[in-house]
Amino acid sequence: xxxxxxxxxxxxxxxxxxxxxxxxxxxxxxxxxxxxxxxxxxxxxxxxxxxxxxxxxxxxxxxxxxxxxxxxxxxxxxxxxxxxxxxxxxxxxxxxxxxxxxxxxxxxxxxxxxxxxxxxxxxxxxxxxxxxxxxxxxxxxxxxxxxxxxxxxxxxxxxxxxxxxxxxxxxxxxxxxxxxxxxxxxxxxxxxxxxxxxxxxxxxxxxxxxxxxxxxxxxxxxxxxxxxxxxxxxxxxxxxxxxxxxxxxxxxxxxxxxxxxxxxxxxxxxxxxxxxxxxxxxxxxxxxxxxxxxxxxxxxxxxxxxxxxxxxxxxxxxxxxxxxxxxxxxxxxxxxxxxxxxxxxxxxxxxxxxxxxxxxxxxxxxxxxxxxxxxxxxxxxxxxxxxxxxxxxxxxxxxxxxxxxxxxxxxxxxxxxxxxxxxxxxxxxxxxxxxxxxxxxxxxxxxxxxxxxxxxxxxxxxxxxxxx
Amino acid sequence: xxxxxxxxxxxxxxxxxxxxxxxxxxxxxxxxxxxxxxxxxxxxxxxxxxxxxxxxxxxxxxxxxxxxxxxxxxxxxxxxxxxxxxxxxxxxxxxxxxxxxxxxxxxxxxxxxxxxxxxxxxxxxxxxxxxxxxxxxxxxxxxxxxxxxxxxxxxxxxxxxxxxxxxxxxxxxxxxxxxxxxxxxxxxxxxxxxxxxxxxxxxxxxxxxxxxxxxxxxxxxxxxxxxxxxxxxxxxxxxxxxxxxxxxxxxxxxxxxxxxxxxxxxxxxxxxxxxxxxxxxxxxxxxxxxxxxxxxxxxxxxxxxxxxxxxxxxxxxxxxxxxxxxxxxxxxxxxxxxxxxxxxxxxxxxxxxxxxxxxxxxxxxxx
Numbered sequence: 001x002x003x004x005x006x007x008x009x010x011x012x013x014x015x016x017x018x019x020x021x022x023x024x025x026x027x028x029x030x031x032x033x034x035x036x037x038x039x040x041x042x043x044x045x046x047x048x049x050x051x052x053x054x055x056x057x058x059x060x061x062x063x064x065x066x067x068x069x070x071x072x073x074x075x076x077x078x079x080x081x082x083x084x085x086x087x088x089x090x091x092x093x094x095x096x097x098x099x100x101x102x103x104x105x106x107x108x109x110x111x112x113x114x115x116x117x118x119x120x121x122x123x124x125x126x127x128x129x130x131x132x133x134x135x136x137x138x139x140x141x142x143x144x145x146x147x148x149x150x151x152x153x154x155x156x157x158x159x160x161x162x163x164x165x166x167x168x169x170x171x172x173x174x175x176x177x178x179x180x181x182x183x184x185x186x187x188x189x190x191x192x193x194x195x196x197x198x199x200x201x202x203x204x205x206x207x208x209x210x211x212x213x214x215x216x217x218x219x220x221x222x223x224x225x226x227x228x229x230x231x232x233x234x235x236x237x238x239x240x241x242x243x244x245x246x247x248x249x250x251x252x253x254x255x256x257x258x259x260x261x262x263x264x265x266x267x268x269x270x271x272x273x274x275x276x277x278x279x280x281x282x283x284x285x286x287x288x289x290x291x292x293x294x295x296x297x298x299x300x301x302x303x304x305x306x307x308x309x310x311x312x313x314x315x316x317x318x319x320x321x322x323x324x325x326x327x328x329x330x331x332x333x334x335x336x337x338x339x340x341x342x343x344x345x346x347x348x349x350x351x352x353x354x355x356x357x358x359x360x361x362x363x364x365x366x367x368x369x370x371x372x373x374x375x376x377x378x379x380x381x382x383x384x385x386x387x388x389x390x391x392x393x394x395x396x397x398x399x400x401x402x403x404x405x406x407x408x409x410x411x412x413x414x415x416x417x418x419x420x421x422x423x424x425x426x427x428x429x430x431x432x433x434x435x436x437x438x439x440x441x442x443x444x445x446x447x448x449x450x451x452x453x454x455x456x457x458x459x460x461x462x463x464x465x466x467x468x
Numbered sequence: 469x470x471x472x473x474x475x476x477x478x479x480x481x482x483x484x485x486x487x488x489x490x491x492x493x494x495x496x497x498x499x500x501x502x503x504x505x506x507x508x509x510x511x512x513x514x515x516x517x518x519x520x521x522x523x524x525x526x527x528x529x530x531x532x533x534x535x536x537x538x539x540x541x542x543x544x545x546x547x548x549x550x551x552x553x554x555x556x557x558x559x560x561x562x563x564x565x566x567x568x569x570x571x572x573x574x575x576x577x578x579x580x581x582x583x584x585x586x587x588x589x590x591x592x593x594x595x596x597x598x599x600x601x602x603x604x605x606x607x608x609x610x611x612x613x614x615x616x617x618x619x620x621x622x623x624x625x626x627x628x629x630x631x632x633x634x635x636x637x638x639x640x641x642x643x644x645x646x647x648x649x650x651x652x653x654x655x656x657x658x659x660x661x662x663x664x665x666x667x668x669x670x671x672x673x674x675x676x677x678x679x680x681x682x683x684x685x686x687x688x689x690x691x692x693x694x695x696x697x698x699x700x701x702x703x704x705x706x707x708x709x710x711x712x713x714x715x716x717x718x719x720x721x722x723x724x725x726x727x728x729x730x731x732x733x734x735x736x737x738x739x740x741x742x743x744x745x746x747x748x749x750x751x752x753x754x755x756x757x758x759x760x761x762x763x764x765x766x767x768x769x770x771x772x773x774x775x776x777x778x779x780x781x782x783x784x785x786x787x788x789x790x791x792x793x794x795x796x797x798x799x800x801x802x803x804x805x806x807x808x809x810x811x812x813x814x815x816x817x818x819x820x821x822x823x824x825x826x827x828x829x830x831x832x833x834x835x
Binding site: 016017019020024026027030033034035038040041071072178189219221224225226227246247248250257258259261383385387390393394400401404405409432433434 | 567595596598599600602603605736743744746747750751754755758759762763764765766767768770771772773776777779780784786787790791793794795820824
């Protein structure tokens with residue numbers, strides 16, 4: 001019993017129309033996906049469902065639940081890629097064999113009727129050495145010769161015919177390399193969020209990374225100038241080396257690559273302020289503010305207390321409103337009041353932790369606050385990556401590039417010659433191209449010093465007019 | 469020294485822009501007079517010479533800008549769009565030489581002028597690179613991709629020329645397709661006028677169109693986009709009025725001027741341009757991009773909108789080649805595909821940067 005279904009499926013995937021449908025579907029799906037922010041682009045460590053709801057509202061939440069936010073790992077998209085793989089395989093399988101056979105067994109001898117019927121054919125006067133001169137000329141112009149009796153064939157650029165199949169094979173290798181990640185152990189990709197001076201271990205590996213410090217510098221216009229992480233790599237707990245990791249300069253170690261992916265804003269841990277009497281210069285004491293865990297008031301023994309009236313962890317002026325944009329102490333600003341012993345009302349003041357030189361000193365204020373010390377840290381986000389499939393992908397791309405060169409920068413052409421009586425009939429045939437063939441043929445004739453007697457349907461003079 | 473280099477490079481880039489404009493005018497004169505023998509031929513030859521000198525001057529200007537800024541001159545919108553215009557003119561000059569076509573310039577040169585005028589809308593000053601761009605790949609990936617896109621754009625110009633030529637033949641182009649061609653030409657002309665005049669006003673410091681969005685639209689500063697939209701609407705109105713009162717069409721005006729060209733040659737010209745540009749585009753925009761992404765971010769593909777649209781553009785031209793080579797889509801159908809391909813490239817290079825947020829969004833206006 002013939003498997004009609006399997007045969008029909010095979011024939012479906014062997015058709016170029018199917019391939020075009022698959023390619024177009026991938027393009028359209030990709031276009032849709034590009035208009036919706038994908039899950040791999042949202043901030044690190046945030047829950048996707050919550051993020052889409054808070055950022056884009058219920059529309060965003062429905063996008064997430066429909067799966068449109070992981071378009072490129074969805075089963076629809078992966079099926080398209082599988083279909084592409086199938087199409088590439090079947091199309092090439094069906095066509096390579098017949099192509100090789102037809103190229104290898106192509107006739108050398110062509111009848112006079114065939115030659116004269118070609119758009120580009122000439123008849124030249126034949127002398128004793130004409131055929132030899134023609135053969136020599138063809139060889140000079142890099143044609144491969146084949147002879148059969150009174151017929152001669154010059155062929156050039158046959159490799160260009162294999163070009164499309166080389167491209168297809170290259171693309172198959174690329175897709176295989178990309179899909180290699182499903183095999184266990186061959187792929188690892190994680191973001192490592194490492195606070196300053198902390199160490200993070202990469203699971204299922206002997207590696208740990210310690211963030212010794214993250215440094216970032218800016219240009220005058222506010223754009224980033226450079227940023228890097230000074231990191232220590234530990235292998236099984238033992239220090240292996242200290243490295244600077246920055247964009248375009250990853251750390252490569254034992255099959256793993258560590259990249260500078262991004263960073264979190266600098267956060268302030270605590271600040272130490274000294275209180276001085278503005279007029280006498282005497283120091284009243286110090287107050288240490290833990291910015292992650294502020295107390296309501298801080299007593300200064302013998303003098304009074306500092307009350308925290310308002311705390312903005314991430315102080316920003318939006319429009320004409322003062323507010324805290326983030327809950328993390330990124331730009332901590334405190335509104336305080338110093339109440340001396342015995343008094344009910346004190347002096348109001350503002351502390352800008354990140355800007356110690358900014359001091360608000362009202363005329364009536366007696367006490368000045370000076371920042372003595374501050375502690376902050378910046379968390380770096382590194383990416384640990386290991387993909388045994390990536391060299392495969394790049395090899396596949398290389399193969400495809402070779403195929404592209406063969407297909408588009410080399411052309412397959414043949415020159416047929418038939419000696420009959422006192423004439424030599426020639427024609428030039430190009431595979432899927434016409435322009436430039438006439439120039440080629442006339443150059444060969446010129447090298448062979450053969451004079452044309454008769455011209456084909458599309459003669460040289462007309463082609464000389466060509467495109468204006 | 470660096471200051472002198474920068475201002476000299478700026479001078480050369482402006483000279484190149486002027487050369488392209490002069491070349492465009494000469495190409496148009498050449499096409500108009502193509503039937504009148506000598507004047508047409510002389511004009512065409514002058515146009516080619518002008519284009520070649522423009523390309524040479526532009527190349528020197530780019531080199532000087534590169535030296536003075538310390539990085540490849542393709543790091544922001546101003547630099548990249550300028551380089552793309554250079555690639556279009558370079559592609560035009562080379563393909564013109566290969567195929568001895570001098571009418572191709574009548575459509576390709578104004579496209580390059582359009583792109584370069586658009587470039588001039590952005591701030592010119594050379595800025596140092598942000599960390600992600602501090603790599604030798606900037607020289608390799610962005611320039612090769614731009615070269616590929618330039619050659620594909622020449623294919624667009626040839627295809628548009630094909631359609632305009634075939635419009636005179638009712639058996640070739642009729643009904644809906646003829647109307648589509650008319651609207652395509654109208655859109656191209658209006659876009660050309662808007663961008664060129666905006667660039668001119670920008671250069672002369674005229675802030676006539678620097679309107680912000682009105683309050684009922686949010687009242688934000690839109691960098692002149694709102695003013696440009698109003699200007700576009702005005703020009704569309706002018707076009708409509710012209711159509712009604714003159715009873716003519718743009719196609720009707722332009723098509724008779726190119727009747728001496730052969731359809732089959734234009735078809736092959738468009739195909740060959742795309743066939744030459746496609747491998748360069750693949751190499752630059754896909755392969756080199758993947759290599760750089762691997763080195764910079766640790767992953768050769770992250771479905772970033774720019775990457776995704778580069779892939780979409782690649783798939784689009786792959787479909788074009790398959791339809792043409794395996795399904796016999798030649799002539800009109802192939803020409804429409806090539807013309808629409810330019811819209812895809814425009815979205816890839818401009819639309820993605822401004823309409824979609826992603827890794828490549830550092831090329832923002834004013835950035």
